[in-house]
Amino acid sequence: MPAPSAPVRTRPAPSVEPAATPAQSITITANGPYVVHGNVELTEQAITPVGGHREYRTVRTFPSQDVYALCRCGRTSTPPYCDGTHVSISFDGEETASREPFDERADVYPGPGVTLLDDNRCAFARFCHREDGDVWTLTELSYDERLKHEAVKASSDCPAGRLVHVDTEEGTVYEPRLEPSIALLEDPEEGVSGPLYVRGGIPLVSADGSVYELRNRYALCRCGASRNKPFCDAMHVTIGYRDGLTDPDAEEEK
Numbered sequence: 690m691p692a693p694s695a696p697v698r699t700r701p702a703p704s705v706e707p708a709a710t711p712a713q714s715i716t717i718t719a720n721g722p723y724v725v726h727g728n729v730e731l732t733e734q735a736i737t738p739v740g741g742h743r744e745y746r747t748v749r750t751f752p753s754q755d756v757y758a759l760c761r762c763g764r765t766s767t768p769p770y771c772d773g774t775h776v777s778i779s780f781d782g783e784e785t786a787s788r789e790p791f792d793e794r795a796d797v798y799p800g801p802g803v804t805l806l807d808d809n810r811c812a813f814a815r816f817c818h819r820e821d822g823d824v825w826t827l828t829e830l831s832y833d834e835r836l837k838h839e840a841v842k843a844s845s846d847c848p849a850g851r852l853v854h855v856d857t858e859e860g861t862v863y864e865p866r867l868e869p870s871i872a873l874l875e876d877p878e879e880g881v882s883g884p885l886y887v888r889g890g891i892p893l894v895s896a897d898g899s900v901y902e903l904r905n906r907y908a909l910c911r912c913g914a915s916r917n918k919p920f921c922d923a924m925h926v927t928i929g930y931r932d933g934l935t936d937p938d939a940e941e942e943k
């Protein structure tokens with residue numbers, strides 16, 4: 690989703706109150722899978738149009754496991770888990786995303802009620818579009834309490850963590866309380882499988898051992914094609930990625 694022009698670059702920093710336990714983390718392996726620790730709940734969820742907006746609809750919940758390895762190359766024959774195919778295809782999983790903190794990367798769109806921080810890290814999940822307008826328009830119209838609420842809903846549902854609102858007067862950060870979990874996103878409207886939606890402030894550890902900035906929400910690439918690894922950049926739509934778990938077309942017909 691493209692952002693409108695003319696952001697202003699003054700901002701308060703967003704804060705995160707992680708819900709994850711100290712045992713919970715995701716470790717990226719070099720040119721290999723994501724290893725998830727701490728019995729993190731794993732579900733498959735479909736991005737589902739409801740009226741003029743979209744919601745997450747749970748398709749299935751996977752058996753709980755203390756540790757599991759999720760495919761990052763997009764080629765496993767045992768989705769969503771790694772089966773070692775990344776070795777035979779010589780998967781290049783180099784992490785190329787910026788390590789600059791969100792509040793340094795984000796553009797700022799001031800509104801009368803809420804101010805929007807937007808780092809442009811788009812997973813094309815389209816939760817930023819609601820019946821009354823997109824998140825940037827709603828931010829401009831946030832003198833109206835109902836539209837302010839809609840604006841915050843539009844930013845809070847974004848799986849990429851691209852969009853964060855702060856109260857313009859008080860500086861309060863609107864960040865939803867999310868239980869630690871990972872969702873394999875499916876996108877029936879586009880007929881593709883989407884990223885891993887990581888919720889609840891789960892630490893992300895690079896293959897080089899460093900830890901990424903802690904975020905409440907983020908979307909990890911699982912098609913293997915992102916140019917901003919480890920994060921999703923919507924390439925799954927471009928390449929028509931399907932994980933083989935659920936037929937997105939069949940899903941759309943339900």
Ligand code: FES
Nearest residue numbers: 760761762771774
């Ligand atoms: S990362 Fe191992 S099979 Fe995809």
